[in-house]
Amino acid sequence: MLPGGAKIGRWQPVTGGRHAFDSAARNAEPGLVANALCGVEVDTDELQRIAPEIAWIREDTCMACWRVLAARQ
Numbered sequence: 001m002l003p004g005g006a007k008i009g010r011w012q013p014v015t016g017g018r019h020a021f022d023s024a025a026r027n028a029e030p031g032l033v034a035n036a037l038c039g040v041e042v043d044t045d046e047l048q049r050i051a052p053e054i055a056w057i058r059e060d061t062c063m064a065c066w067r068v069l070a071a072r073q
Contacts, residue, residue, distance in 0.1 A: 011065075013055035014042045020065040021047060038064035 009026030011018050019036035028034050028044040035041055040062070 011061075012047055013051045013059040014040075014046050016040065016059070017062040018056070018059045019062045020069060036062065036065055037068040038062050 009021050009023035011020050012026075014036075017040075019038060019040055019042070021034060021036055021042075025034035025036075025044070026047055028047070030045045030048060032044045033041050034044050034047055
């Protein structure tokens with residue numbers, strides 16, 4: 001658990017990179033917009049799908065999300 005009670009839901013490859021999302025974003029209803037830790041907006045529909053294996057290879061890790069996580073630890 002992170003300070004403030006936020007939990008990291010998981011990393012998810014979405015259009016434009018592999019981003020980190022908190023558990024609230026991962027559990028949001030379809031049809032909404034969620035923010036990655038770096039602030040990138042993603043449709044919750046995209047977060048709830050199972051990403052194909054090639055997306056994990058093709059998309060780069062978002063270093064801005066990485067820095068946010070590092071700063072919270």
